[in-house]
Amino acid sequence: MYMTVPETAAYLSMPQEQVNRYILEGRIKAVHDGEQYMVNTSQFETHFQQLELAKQQLEEWKATPIPDDVDIKDED
Structure with missing residues (x-):
C-alpha cells in the first residue's frame, strides 16, 4: 500500500x-508521482518486526534476576 x-x-x-x-x-524508498512522493509501507515490515524482537529481548533481560556472586564471603 502506498x-x-x-x-x-x-x-x-x-x-x-x-x-x-x-x-x-x-x-x-519512494516514488514521485509528479506532485508528491508516495511511500510503499511494505518496506517497514522487517523494521517493525525487529523493534518488537528488541522490545521482547529487553523485557526478558529485565525480568532475569541477578545471580548471587560466588566470590562473596560471609563474614558472620
Missing part, C-alpha cells in the same frame, strides 16, 4: 521533515 509523506510520518511516528530527508537521502 502512502503520502504525511501519512508515512504518522505511521512511523516521526516528523514529516525527517521523512522527507530520509527520502532524499535514499534511506526510505
Whole structure:
C-alpha cells in the first residue's frame, strides 16, 4: 500500500521533515508521482518486526534476576 509523506510520518511516528530527508537521502524508498512522493509501507515490515524482537529481548533481560556472586564471603 502506498502512502503520502504525511501519512508515512504518522505511521512511523516521526516528523514529516525527517521523512522527507530520509527520502532524499535514499534511506526510505519512494516514488514521485509528479506532485508528491508516495511511500510503499511494505518496506517497514522487517523494521517493525525487529523493534518488537528488541522490545521482547529487553523485557526478558529485565525480568532475569541477578545471580548471587560466588566470590562473596560471609563474614558472620
